[in-house]
Amino acid sequence: SQLPSRKVSDKSQQILERNSRFIPGGMASVNRRTSQTLAFARGAGAYLWDVDGNRYVDYHAGFAPYILGHNDPDQQAAVNQSFADQLSNFGSGPTEQEGELAELFLQCVPTAERVQFLNSGSEATAQAIRVSRAATGREHVILIQGSYNGNQNVVAANLMDSVEMLGGRQAAGGEYPLNPITAGIPKGEAALLHPVEFNDLEAVENIARRYEIAALITEPVLQNIGIVKPDPGYHAGLRRLADHYGFKLIFDEVKTGFRAALGGYQAVCGVTPDLSTFGKAIANGFPIAALAGKTELMELAMSSDATRRVLIAGTYNAHPVTVSATLACLRKLADPELDVYGYLDRLSERLTDGLAECFDRHGLTATVVRQGSAHSFYFLPEPPRNWWEIISGHNFALDAKLRSLLIERGVYYFPTPTKQGSISFAHTAEDIEFTLQMMDDAIGSLNNA
């Protein structure tokens, strides 16, 4: 097959270096740093173009928000209309649109009873923990190893870096030593956080017996270390333990929400959390997040008891332009005639089946895992059940090498090992076939090297 031609200059590197004179690290999120700096100039549908004009079929989707595709025309029209209608960030009272969005959100996610809109996933998860603490009068929190739940102190203490940092594997039922992913967390706050392994109910129970637990927060499917699925019955087990020991169960659906299904992973697994957080795909790339859950918890924002009242506030919460874009996105996702989820499922299945065949054909031991329109691959014989199985068994060097070879061939998976791929409604069957050809060619070039 014909490989796409590619222009390579040092333009991306120059941009990074110039930015670094003003911005530490040269860009606004350190999670975007990779060994392979590419600066992007534009995006449309399933494609991204870098500053040298090279086109990529995009599976990174900006860390997963783009479920409709880049620069969705209906969202563009909605945003333009919001300016034509002179919607401004009034910040002065309720708007009709935020109510409309909340009603539509709760129709999409019927397991939630109330919703509040915030600006980022990190705000939503921090708020979820705060609400749980206010409701229970307790302070300890159980975190799940390998679940990323945002940048705030209350969750930025799970362990994702290396076997060395972990100091070896804990026995089942054990608690891991705390290993904050940022400096600057007060010791007293860190002492309230208890990381355990995913799919280890015994560990949750042991900690719930020892401490006054306010909440357990987890991504229902771990999607920041590829895709790690729950064992059958795991979430039902968490629900049972939460009810028995009186802590709140928080599903961080920032990645699974509106991607695993319209109703989030809670609709897939049939277990209803007390609170859940949404972001990313809810708005196809616009900065909004949601905290949703049971009325009695959500209404703590309005409690007449000042010792239990939880502050929900933010200048830009439910910004009218973002709300317009989010309404346009949810209307499309919820449209039965478009059947977005059916399309995404079929296309994702074709890609993951094709990837598995391709690895097989080349004699690579690999597992391809899919959850809705998200997928990932590991060089492991079985799908991993937790972070330890990945960090101790996956071939990170081969993963990184393949991603880099794919980028040279016009297919963009984020060049950090294990990062998930996301398919959008704008991807076509031709994009998938092209991707599979390029994967075949990339692995072939590995073998010939």
Ligand code: PMP
């Ligand atoms: N939770 C999960 C599951 C996430 O994947 C992320 C972001 N990758 C966050 C929370 C934090 O969201 P944000 O970056 O919008 O603050």
